[in-house]
Amino acid sequence: MNRRLGLLVLLSLSVVVIAVPTAAADSQAGTISLEQELVLTPEPGEIEVVLRFGIPDAVTELSTRVPEGATVTETAGFEGANGKYEWTGTTGSPTLSYVVSANRPYDGGGGLMFVDAGEWALIERPKTAVRWRWIGGERVALDRTTRTDSGVAGERSAFLGDHAIDARAAGGETITLVIPAASSPAESPDAVHAALEDATDLRVGGRNDRMFVVVAPSDERWALRGLQFGSSDAWVREDSRLDDPDNVWVHEYVHSRQKFETDEEVRWFREGSAAYYAALLTYERGDVGFETFHDRLARGERSPHADDVLADPATWTRGPNYHKGALVAADLDRRIRLATDGERDLQDVFRAMNEHEDRVTQAAFLEFVEEAGGPEVREVARTYTETRDGPAMWNERTHHEAFDLTAPRVEYRLADDPAAYRVSGPYRERPLDEFVLVPGERLETTAAAENVGDAPGEYTATVAVDERRPVGNDRTALGGATVERIAEGRLDPGERDEIAVTHAFEEPGTYVLSVDGASVEVRVVEPAEPTVTALESDSTAVAPGETVTLVATVENDAAVPGRADLELVGDGIQENEHVRLDAGETATVEFTTRLESPGEHELRVGGRSTTVRVEPAVASSLPGFGVPVAIAAFVLLVFSAAPRRSRVRR
Structure with a gap:
């Protein structure tokens, strides 16, 4: 038997796979479960963490590490020291408990980013590294969950x-x-x-x-x-407060939409754009007046912020990215709007950065600005980021000239009725009954793009497919997204385009398919296992060497498509056929085989069986001749013994 050894390493909350020593297998032998429980302790500043594992039989070795500075208080099925603990193999449900500091200092200065006050704690979820080996050709996965007795866990943080x-x-x-x-x-x-x-x-x-x-x-x-x-x-x-141009609620929300990575020259844009949009949206909601909005952005005009070069963080003194960066972002937004009659703005640059697959360099940033606003705006962006020059904040009339322009606003819609989606693949070609597929199937539909604004404008539609994964407390988060640009166009006010959307799902999981915010959830599950409900033969008795045809009736009574790998088994017989069935579908599969030896033959397919008898050959009546020759000789003798009659021609 071919035995392969797999090795998997997990660090932090992400997965790093190392294949040792052969290629990774496609199927899965089992799943290690890891529950991380977070518990308040009477001692302010520290929390208790309990790790509970469930280890399948295929796993031969497993180790885990506790965070630096943690004190292990109890183990069951683990032994070790210096932060590393090995599974002893004595139980399939080992546990490990430790106490760790929950207070995390802020890297940028004094104070804390996460705090345990004793009665409550707002913490970063402790990282748990796990490493394991298994035997067999099928991989072993890891499923993490987080729970708290009196709290709630997010993707990377928790409140207790x-x-x-x-x-x-x-x-x-x-x-x-x-x-x-x-x-x-x-x-x-x-x-x-x-x-x-x-x-x-x-x-x-x-x-x-x-x-x-x-x-x-x-x-x-x-x-x-x-x-x-x-x-x-x-x-x-x-x-x-919400009536603050430094609206922290909106500021942190804008950060959550920043999925780009930048080099040092464009680092300023992260805080600059968050600060700008926090002020702009707060002003546009009417929570602050223009004067307050103006004064917030005008901070970027003054020293020491105005003297720093945004593209050179080595020149930074007191956070120019929050101040000069916000003013530069605002001025670029204003200039792009004016250059395009309101059809484009800084959001187009922001979106291009999010869609960029690599780190956003200064050259890429300037290219995105030029695509949105033209070469003159690009040159302004270069000057304001690569030199000490910067813009001056404008007055209210100038603001309205740029920001009150009529503008396009494209909204996207996806149907929430499964019947509006078509599935294709090896199992079925038809509309969906529900948003459930099996690996290898393709989902097809159309999305609507409609300009609900009051000016014509261009749009770029992208489809994203994110995988949901559990993060504890009945919550899910999204894993890495696959994003693809699927359509571009221009729409007049009230005009609508239909956009073809298609995606093939290859792995089980729960996915969110979205077109620029409009989304549906799709579950991809393993195919069902159809059952053989009947097995019939076209003959119950045959001569030696004669073929027999068997018909297996296969039914899939599951709610999802199924796949059956059928095997005909008998005395010295082994034949295989494969069938794929839609949900609720019945099919027949034929096997044709030759039976040689006399006697009763039991033939089996998928738990059903039938018997075919092979008749022994009839003995010959003349030595050395077979049955047909003997019959022919007998007929010849009969005719030879009959009296002859003469015929007379007349």
Whole structure:
């Protein structure tokens, strides 16, 4: 038997696969379960973490590491030291508990980014590295979950302590506010959700399926007013207000839409764009007046921020990316709008950065600016980022000239009725009954792109397919997305285009297929296993060497398509046939085989059997001759013995 050894290494919350020593297998032998429980302790500043594993039989070795500085308090089925613990193999459900500091210092200065106050804790979820080996050709996967007794976990963070949850859908996302009992928010959940719902209208791509936001209780140790963490987690201090041009709620939301990576020359854009859009959206909502909006952006005109070069962080003194960066972002937005009569703006640059597969360099950034606003705006962008020069903030009349232009606004829609989607592949070619597929099937539909604005404009439609994965507390997060540009066009106000959308799913999982924010959830499951319900033969008795045809009736009574690999088995017989069936479909499969030896032959297919008898050959009546020759000789003798009659011709 061919035995292959697999090795898998997991670091942090992402997976790194190392194949040793042969190519990775396609199928799966089992899944290691890892539950991480987070527990408050009586001692402020530290939490307890309990790791509970479930290990399948195929695994031969497993080890885990605890974070640096952690103190292991209890193990069952593990032994080790210095942070590394090996599974002893004595139990399939080993556990390990440790205590670790939850307070995390802010790298940019004094204060903390995460705090354990004793009665509550707002923490970064501890990282758990796992390494294992298994025997066999099929891979072994890892399934992580996180739970808390009195808290809630996000993708990369968690709150421990008494709390309430207010989750609402907005713009294709579900925004979950976690409101600790220890906090006294300056803004109501209704007001916060309304502001964030408006922010979801940003046409910049990078949309999340879910966002997890904690209203952080007051603590003098906080280094920041808010923090966006991981892909879609954030916290905002309870005293943060919406009538502030530095609107922290919107600022951290904008960060959650920034899926790009930049080199040092473009680093300023991350904070600059978040600060700018926080101020702009707050002004456009009417929560601050123009004078307040003006004064916030005008900070970028003044020293020391104005003297720094945005593309050269070595020149930075006191956060010019928040101030001069916000003013430069605003000025580029204004110039792009004027150059295109309102058809394009800075969001087109932002979206191009999100769609860029590599790190955004200064050359790429300038190219995106030119694509949006033309060569003159590109030159302004180069000057304002590569030199000490910068823009001056404009007055209210100038603002209205640029920002009150009529503008296109393209909205995308996907049908929520499965019947509007067609599935094709080896199992079926028809409309869907529900959003459930099997690997190897392709989903096809059309999306609607409609210009609901008041000016003609261009659009670029992209389709994204993200895989959901569990992160604990009945929540899911999205893994890496596959993004593809599928259509471009120009629409007059009220005009609508139909865009073909198609995607093939190759692996089981739960996926979100979206077209610029409009989305549907698709489950991809393993094919069902049809059953053989009858087996019939075209003959119950045959002569030696004669062929017999067997017909197997195969039924798939599952709600999803199925695949059957059928095997005809008998005395010295082994033949294979393959059949694929739609949900609820019945088919017949024929096997033709030759039976040689006399006697009863039991033939089996998929748990069903039938018997065919092979008749022995009839003995010859004349020595040395077979049955046909003997019969012919007998007839000849009869005719030879009969009297002859003469015939007379007349």
